[in-house]
Amino acid sequence: MPELPEVENLVSELGRTLPGCVISSVKVQNGEILKSPRAWFSKSLLGKSIVRISRRGKFIRMDLTDGLLLWFHLGMTGQLLLGGLPPKLGRHTHLVLSFRDTKQRLYFRDPRRFGQVVLTREGEEAFPSGVKRLGPEPKEWGTEEFVSCLKKRRGRIKNLLLNQRLMAGLGNIYADESLHRAGIHPLRRAERIPRKRLSRLHQAICEVLGEAIRWGGSSIDDYLHLNGEKGRFQEFHKVYGRAGKDCPGCGTPIQRLKLSGRSSAFCPHCQR
DNA sequence: GAAGGCCTGGAA
């Protein structure tokens, strides 16, 4: 479940190592995660070098020479790892990129295969569906605009936070943590939440994401840094994955509910 | 606006 902070960490790490590297071989193990024609994908990547790496929502974007863009979405269990050739690739390593002047290779693993890899040309419709329809990044939203937008929505606040078209980058972990920090119950209808509290919510989202980025993201089951190390922000989660344990704020047991097929953890005392 | 489906590994 890599969300904005996890992707942000990977992007900085990739940006420190990959720019300038020339792709010398492309190995596609499992075509399912590849959303571009396989032959064209491999042929086009060969000999191109990586110019810069950036993030949009939960997407990783690599700008290559000749106006090519290589996109990664990690889905739930996707991993990007940089290293020498491991003893065995395993059935979940779907893509391996080798480079001309280094022994380091870039591996894309994804056991659950919700991830995607796409190659596009600059100016083209970026991702099959995703990128173009993404809402603003959390930090790009002005607090006032964010509040006014939510005041017009009737949906449950938790669902709205997960909606990437509204705001890009939040997933289940950081939506739950932000709602807890702002003291809002996940089932509250957005339009009925006081403006002051919605404004607090925007602040909470920015704070939580910032802290998570600084702690290297949350390693719940699969997320790893580019070098294979774990993030540490899971040690600071107050509600996510803590159902039945005490709320750090008030000692009330954290509860869990199901909302649109997604679980939500919250404190019934602090969040109303 | 809400629910079902895809997918696999690990827990119950």
Place this chain on the structure above:
DNA sequence: TTCCAGGCCTTC
């Protein structure tokens, strides 16, 4: 053996 986790999409 069944169920659950949740990224996003499609369908109701």
